[in-house]
Amino acid sequence: MTTSAPAQPGRTYRPMTAWRLERLRMTRSPRAISLMAVYLFFGLLGPLTAKFLQDIVNRAQPGIQIIVAHPTPRDGIANFISQAGQTGLVVTVVIAASALTFDARRGLSTFLRTRVDNMWQLVVPRFVVSVTATIAAYTIGTLAAWYETALLLGPPPVAAMLAGLLCGSVYLIFAVSVASLAASVARGTLAVVGLALGGLLALPLIGLAAPLHDWLPSTLLTASVELLGHAGLSDYLPALASGVVGSALLLTAATLRLGRREV
């Protein structure tokens, strides 16, 4: 439905919905640009630093000769993943947390909560739009890294790149789900970010216990690199499954908890 402009005749207004609210949250604040900029920046920087690592080392340590192995396409992608995997994860969690912490402001919380039939109406658009924007930014970063790697270091295998993109995307979905659960535990954005990042960083520690390692979604973070080596997508099926199921469970738990929360 499109309605005529009531405030400025001649201009067309699109009706507001909870989904449009989230799209506007991304585009009218620096959220979407920040996400894109971070992943694109590291997508372009990663292969470049792999290609010129020897020159960088030589300039940084004059008088000492350090021989760096000849860079491969895997090194280009590995640089992108290691750099974007940290900064990009923090930005992703901050953006998801800022959308999901509507209870941080009582007036806003009252406005939203007293107008919806159930908490899903508020949580799902926030979750889906955050996930979509994050995966879009991650994909753009990956494509940039892929293109530049192919240009500077040689083409990485297409199937492995696509499989890596899938694994990375599932991990980011899981990360936003963890932020959702954190938003049902704490109210302030800073507290939610701290809680979510703490949980996400604790997962690899749990992975030190060998039997669990293959099932942990945190394994997916570096899958893009391993898949360019000897690993196959089948090695990551347990982590993919636990990532998808875990995300669904975390989102459900978050929504139920938010629905019961008092304001």
Next chain:
Amino acid sequence: MAATLMRPASASPPGDDSPAIATFGLTRDYGGTGLFDVDLRVPRNCVYGLVGPNGAGKTTMLSIITGMRHSDRGAVEVAVPRPRVAVCPDVPEFDGWLTAFEVVDLARSFVAQERTSRDVLDALVATGLSDAASKRVGGFSRGMTQRLGLACAMVGDPLLLILDEPTSALDPAGRADVLALVARLRGRCTVIFSSHILADVQRVADHVGILRAGRMMYQGPTRELIDTYLQPRWLLRVAGDIAAVLAAIQAQPWVTRVQDTGGGELQIEAVSLEAGERGIPAALADCGARQVSCEPMAADLESAFLALTRDKP
């Protein structure tokens, strides 16, 4: 913690005089403060003023009614469908990057999808925000934000409007506008209006509930409360010879005290309301005085509130 028993809306037949909201033994104990065994009755289509000092339990009561908090025990019965219940908190907050029109349109999309952008604009016009419709709300003053909260509440054509301290952030002109808006809603929808500004409540509320320390001290028509605690005391203004009038009033057997307060005014106290209401006009007529005005003193909600809270510790 036991969840509040919320009895949903049911279609009420014409002429149904059941309350729009009723609570039964509503209790929420925050360790000595909160709400205790409150039986609220809000008649349909009235403006109900919920008054009380800070910490009396007004916000807790409204939060439980709107489902934002749970009660320890008791039940809430709201005879209005949920989409037709609108709530405006004391400090409304919105995403600052939305325009006023978008904020109200968002409220419309949640509760009244069948309504149009025309209804959104009407709500903005009714709250004096039509000129700010396309401005981002991040730059709004607190008063404008309060009006925006009211516009969001109005856009769904509510049958029950719950306003928590709606005039607390407004300047005198803004207060007058909001009170006039609330007064216009009388008969069209039920309004619960919490405030500690008793003059505002007296101006628009035809029913009042007085909360103190979490307990309902009085509930009923505002006029009845004021009359109950009305003192038999009047301020009489006359033109001409004030001394003759003073002597005539002093000679009346029902007068307990009369005082010339200057400026052609006399303060008269009587043995009862009825004695004064009958006696003053008769005494003035007997002495041929020219009456300018005669009005009861302390005939306001604040005096009644103070008397009520003084009488019942």
